[in-house]
Amino acid sequence: MQWRGSFVTQQLSIGILGAGRVGTAIGRQAVRAGHQVRIATGKPAGQIQLLTEVIVPGAEAVDAPDLRGSDIIVVAVPLHKYRSIDTAVLTGHVVIDTMNYWSPVDGVLDEFESGPSTSEVVADFFGEVLLVKTLNHIGYHDLEVDALPAGTPTRRALALAADDEEAKQLVAAFIDSLGYDAVDAGPLAAGHALENGTEIFAGRHTADQLRQLLAEYGRVPVSV
Template identity: 35%
Template sequence: MTTIGLIGAGHIGSQIARQAVANGYDVVVSNSRGPETLTELVAELGEHATAATTEQAAAAADIAVVTIPFHAIDQVPVEPLNGKPVIDTNNYYWERDGHRPELDDFSETSSEQLQRRLAGAHVVKAFNHIFASDITDNAQKPGTDGRRALAVYGDDAEANKVVSDFIDSIGFDVVDGGPLSESWRIQRDTPGYGPRMTAAELREALQAATR
């Protein structure tokens, strides 16, 4: 059985965990405060969920999910994630994270910075443009008319496929937007950031994005 290792268990992380468990995955959840603070969430998720340290969650993961504020990415374990697909749900918000000139002028993306830290892993941008509650509320079976789509961006085709298959299995169509350098197209204040869209609508929104 595939294990999803979550580094971060806030709004987005806990919702991904709920959908993963509901669709047959094991999950290992972690946060910066320690596994003892996740007792209630694990009890809700049931027998397919455990709490752990971030290092343990990273080591257990077949697919890892980094879902912490951007300014905290230096705390993400490195070695246990080597060779693994790593979903990056983060967004850069200068009000919270402090100004980063290379992100302000679009010369780099936040996911590229995470990829640089996790040089041996395969970072895939996903889940950054959906409200947390919609991860459970909007999920539908494959083939459903009008099914919501989510975008993925990544530099490794195999990792993109693994993450896309996971997203499809928990309730959403997928649009592969290309490499991490293009992931600015689904950042804050772009047409695709936030609203519910089908795959065709999302492709149009990604193309319409401007720096």
């Protein structure tokens, strides 16, 4: 059975920063789920208006500051550009970090080569935000096709790592509305388990499989 977007229990306002592959795929799926979606980049809204109308029908192109007030802001910007993000847009919000570090694309960035999870580094830069790492370990091209209604035994699951429980619950409801089970991976530091190069990153998993992988990961010390 394919997911048709009729399972939203709570309409949310979703702001998306980044109108590339990931931002637009999440935007389409969020519109389908019944959410109110606004999309922005670092450029004026007029420059992505046509793209938004065509690629994400039902979403509104806005200037980045107009994402403020969204229930959730999704950051879908290449990681090597994270320092160019206007953090004032994000301050005080629940923010989803979809970004991955991949040196062939991002270049070698010392802060991501070892030590804290990428999301912890990003959280330090963003400042006063409630950061939730998720949606980084599903291909933009899979997001719309893998979605299934809640309760489907084979439903794919996505992991969430965050330090704030309320933010995590809000994002879990959003993930569910997109057609995926949400699995708690623990604190933001546990984001390591979802990063590029892990089994969770590389595969499709149900909630039970994901919990098993997270438990196994917990027994393996993170190399710092």
